[in-house]
Amino acid sequence: MTVTAPPELRPVGSLDETRAGGRTRRKPASRLIPGGFVWILPGLIISVGLIYYSIVYSGYLSFFDWAGGRSRMIPVGFDNYVEALTNPVFWTAVRNTVIYFVAVFVVQVLGGVLFSAAMHSKILFANVYKVIIIIPVVVAPATLAPAHLQVWQTNGTFNQILESIGFGFLVQGWLGQSTTSLLVVTLVGCWGSIGFGFILYFAGMAQIDPEMLEAARIDGAGNLRILFSIVLPNLKPITISLAILNFITALKLFDNVWLITQGGPAHSSEFLGTMIYAETAGSSRNLGYAAALSVILMLIAVVTSVVIQSRSRERVANSEELPRV
Amino acid sequence: MTTHRHMAAAGLAVAAALVLAGCSGSSGGAGDAEAEPADSGEVTWWGWTPDTPVAERYIEEFNKEYPDIEITYKNFENVDYRTTITPALDSGEGPDVFDLSPAGGSPDLWGPYAIDLAPLAEETLGSDWQSKLGDGYVEQLTDSEGRFVSLPLGGMAAGFLWINQDILDEAGAEVPTDYDSWVATCEKVTAIGKTCFTMGAGGEDTFPTEMYHAIANSVDPDFFIEAATGQAAWDDPAGVETLQIIQDMKDDGIIATNALDGTQYPLANEEFMKGDAAMVQMGFWYTQYSGAESCKAAMEAAGVSDPTCFVQMPAAFPDVAGKGNGSAYFGEADYGLAINADSPNIGAAKTFVQWMTMSETGQQNVANALDLLPALQGVTPDWDTIELVDTEVQRPAIEQLISESAAAGQSRQWQTSETTLDMIVLAIQQILDPTIDKSVEDIAAEMQAGAEPTDIGLD
Numbered sequence: 115m116t117v118t119a120p121p122e123l124r125p126v127g128s129l130d131e132t133r134a135g136g137r138t139r140r141k142p143a144s145r146l147i148p149g150g151f152v153w154i155l156p157g158l159i160i161s162v163g164l165i166y167y168s169i170v171y172s173g174y175l176s177f178f179d180w181a182g183g184r185s186r187m188i189p190v191g192f193d194n195y196v197e198a199l200t201n202p203v204f205w206t207a208v209r210n211t212v213i214y215f216v217a218v219f220v221v222q223v224l225g226g227v228l229f230s231a232a233m234h235s236k237i238l239f240a241n242v243y244k245v246i247i248i249i250p251v252v253v254a255p256a257t258l259a260p261a262h263l264q265v266w267q268t269n270g271t272f273n274q275i276l277e278s279i280g281f282g283f284l285v286q287g288w289l290g291q292s293t294t295s296l297l298v299v300t301l302v303g304c305w306g307s308i309g310f311g312f313i314l315y316f317a318g319m320a321q322i323d324p325e326m327l328e329a330a331r332i333d334g335a336g337n338l339r340i341l342f343s344i345v346l347p348n349l350k351p352i353t354i355s356l357a358i359l360n361f362i363t364a365l366k367l368f369d370n371v372w373l374i375t376q377g378g379p380a381h382s383s384e385f386l387g388t389m390i391y392a393e394t395a396g397s398s399r400n401l402g403y404a405a406a407l408s409v410i411l412m413l414i415a416v417v418t419s420v421v422i423q424s425r426s427r428e429r430v431a432n433s434e435e436l437p438r439v
Numbered sequence: 440m441t442t443h444r445h446m447a448a449a450g451l452a453v454a455a456a457l458v459l460a461g462c463s464g465s466s467g468g469a470g471d472a473e474a475e476p477a478d479s480g481e482v483t484w485w486g487w488t489p490d491t492p493v494a495e496r497y498i499e500e501f502n503k504e505y506p507d508i509e510i511t512y513k514n515f516e517n518v519d520y521r522t523t524i525t526p527a528l529d530s531g532e533g534p535d536v537f538d539l540s541p542a543g544g545s546p547d548l549w550g551p552y553a554i555d556l557a558p559l560a561e562e563t564l565g566s567d568w569q570s571k572l573g574d575g576y577v578e579q580l581t582d583s584e585g586r587f588v589s590l591p592l593g594g595m596a597a598g599f600l601w602i603n604q605d606i607l608d609e610a611g612a613e614v615p616t617d618y619d620s621w622v623a624t625c626e627k628v629t630a631i632g633k634t635c636f637t638m639g640a641g642g643e644d645t646f647p648t649e650m651y652h653a654i655a656n657s658v659d660p661d662f663f664i665e666a667a668t669g670q671a672a673w674d675d676p677a678g679v680e681t682l683q684i685i686q687d688m689k690d691d692g693i694i695a696t697n698a699l700d701g702t703q704y705p706l707a708n709e710e711f712m713k714g715d716a717a718m719v720q721m722g723f724w725y726t727q728y729s730g731a732e733s734c735k736a737a738m739e740a741a742g743v744s745d746p747t748c749f750v751q752m753p754a755a756f757p758d759v760a761g762k763g764n765g766s767a768y769f770g771e772a773d774y775g776l777a778i779n780a781d782s783p784n785i786g787a788a789k790t791f792v793q794w795m796t797m798s799e800t801g802q803q804n805v806a807n808a809l810d811l812l813p814a815l816q817g818v819t820p821d822w823d824t825i826e827l828v829d830t831e832v833q834r835p836a837i838e839q840l841i842s843e844s845a846a847a848g849q850s851r852q853w854q855t856s857e858t859t860l861d862m863i864v865l866a867i868q869q870i871l872d873p874t875i876d877k878s879v880e881d882i883a884a885e886m887q888a889g890a891e892p893t894d895i896g897l898d
Contacts, residue, residue, distance in 0.1 A: 182525050183528065183529060183552065184552060267701070268697035269697060286873075287697060287699060287873075289699065290871070291699070291874045292874050375641065376641065376643050376702070377642075378643065379640075379869075381865070392643055394522065395518045395521055396521075396857065398543055398544075
């Protein structure tokens, strides 16, 4: 039986160009457009209009000193970018972003894999544990922020626990110190991220061919060997995706930080997201400077994502070229 | 069939483009700034203050005189207001009346959306209308092009403390008047398990600048405004001494150890309203919580169920520098009401703003709410209609507070740029943060380097 694909599904440039009478006959341009294109056009216009127009407009705004509304827009060239790149708070925010990304990513991967492996084992009340692990993912940060504040403030739960177990010498103002405020924000981030890693890894592990695992067992591999030699390599695409998502999340981080420390004290827990918000919502707002920060943020996100993607592809290609032993 | 499909898709594309065009905003319909005050209509009013119950009382009184004008008030948090009002006004869908304060260059930022209210003020109060409003209020609410864009509803002052007299009585402590007595009072208060002086200096709020201003006034009454306007430097000896006093207040237990855990609202406000702290530094607006009913609402909002009100008293900021300067109050117009130039209801809006800000009845409501100092000169609270928690004790203190607040000779934030206010907050946070190892002199020098002086209010 021969299956013939409808014309609109055929690859462009292969069958559409036919020779007739020794001359190349081109089909009208409209026939070269994929069949469903016209149907996604409205959505495309909206997304391009709302997203890419906003990005371009932000780029335009970044060359002005502008408080918004009908206040005067004063052209300042690249001054906003220079101001951002020479502002120590900007570099504190970049440093915090990297620290947050690394810490949350590591905890998410380790926590996600461990919980997923545990849930694929036969344990009692597995569904209860799953719910407990996933709850932090689904609850809004604004809902949880008061609880986190209660835990970490000077007379909060954490210090009370330290006192009660004889570690009173460790009691301190976790939120109100430059050395610990970022730690609190990062711990809150870790706490909320494990569930998301768990969801992806749990689904990923379910996709691994049971015969492969069975073969490994027949060959004498133990649980740990199976985890590190079979399961984790098969989950590599998930790990790469988590790395990209985590980095973008760290770059855009705003809600938890604003609700818990507002980037303080003394900008010690500042992130790019909180800097941008402070510039747009503060009474001394400068939308041009905020736009410049947004453009820098976007460039970092795009470049980093491309680098992570291309590096991971190179490694996959290299590993495929390795001779099988 | 294909043609129909393409036409349908093109139609959808056009619809999408129209949606985008709709999203891009419009210039709005131009209102008639010359419209005469009207006796009927619908008016929307947006503001970050007053609280909704207070606004509802104002509106209720207004409707007794103007039953055919319907006022709809929408209250926002401070930050939400700033992020909402501009796009709303830009889109032409903004409120008819909106709050506009003198702080942070607001008259220039939002003034262009408002009509010039000088003609309305002159028509209502006569040719000497400026002298009938609070001292300096007109200048503070005039934009750089000379348009009077917001009619003041009232003024406020700061630079003093609010005391929970019940806690002081329980601790056997006195209201502090200088640095040493403040330390002694705090020792007694903390001994009964209460916080002595609560403040929230974390985050980006500029409330902590009021403590700096009050201490600076004790060191040198002229220093703060001079530094804000570039006539003195923040790292001058007076500035260094001010920061040193804050450092001492932390070390000597006056400032609570949790001061950087959060912002003044909610941290300090809730701690004081729950009855957990003996003192807090808040401005004149806090007077409203001396009321027998409003204090209950404030305590409930702070998380106290079935509250019993405590006796809340204003007290002068202690003369912490010990130079005999005391600590002068500072104040300005708190906010005014602006009328949206694009409003289709300018006539009714004028009636409402006129009544609220320039009629004796409207201003009497403002005075009786104990939230603001009335903008119209000569209006004072009608004590027969105000019920305090302990009238005998509180009324004389509040009357004195009103008198001294109205006479405040310094501006609160009007002459200080937001950048400078941010630098003051940053300096205070560095002083209070036990993990930052910088000298007071270095912190003062950083403050001076980052501050932006203004020339506002300079002749």
